[in-house]
Amino acid sequence: QVELVESGGGLVQPGGSLRLSCVASGSIFGILSMGWYRQAPGKQRELVARITSGGSTNYADSVEGRFTISRANAENKVNLQMNSLNPEDTAVYSCDFQSGPPWGREDYWGQGTQVTVSS
Numbered sequence: 277q278v279e280l281v282e283s284g285g286g287l288v289q290p291g292g293s294l295r296l297s298c299v300a301s302g303s304i305f306g307i308l309s310m311g312w313y314r315q316a317p318g319k320q321r322e323l324v325a326r327i328t329s330g331g332s333t334n335y336a337d338s339v340e341g342r343f344t345i346s347r348a349n350a351e352n353k354v355n356l357q358m359n360s361l362n363p364e365d366t367a368v369y370s371c372d373f374q375s376g377p378p379w380g381r382e383d384y385w386g387q388g389t390q391v392t393v394s395s
Contacts, residue, residue, distance in 0.1 A: 278302035278384050282371055285389030292393070293359045298371030298386055300352040305377035310347055310354035314367035314391075324369070325356060338364070361393045 284296040296312065311326035325335045325345035333345055344357040354371055370388040375381070 278304055280371055280373065280384050280386035282369065282386045282389040285369060285391045287392045287394065288361055290362050290393055290395055292361050293357070294361065294391060296356040296358065296369055296371075296389060296391075298354050300373060300384065304352060304373055304375050304382075304384065306375050307349070307352075308374045308376050310345075311372045311374070312345060312354070312356045312369055313372060314365075314369045315388075316367040319367075321370075327354065358391075361391075363393045365391060366393050367391060 279301045280298055282296060282298045284294060286294065288294050307329055309326055309328045312324040313321050314324050315321040323336060324339055325333065325343055327333045327345045327347050335343060342358065342360045346355045347353065358365065368388040369391050371386045373384040
């Protein structure tokens, strides 16, 4: 079946950059949007960025201007370029694909990748 795998996480110093990628294996029918979420210890999961099939994007206020989401539909891939990272960005980052096939709405999640910003 469909599987989403994130990569690119790791340890980075404040002010540094990371690029996360999420690729989906298998067939996802009628993708509506792709998004990145994050969850820090003791905090609720929050939306970081989302991009629709039409290319429109939205970002959390805390990351707008620093993060950029992009997609490569041919490869069922979504990327998140993260610049000017600070310790508050430390979290597990997960990707989400939303689709709307004729038989009903579907939602797919990756396992997550750890991002740690520390000096």
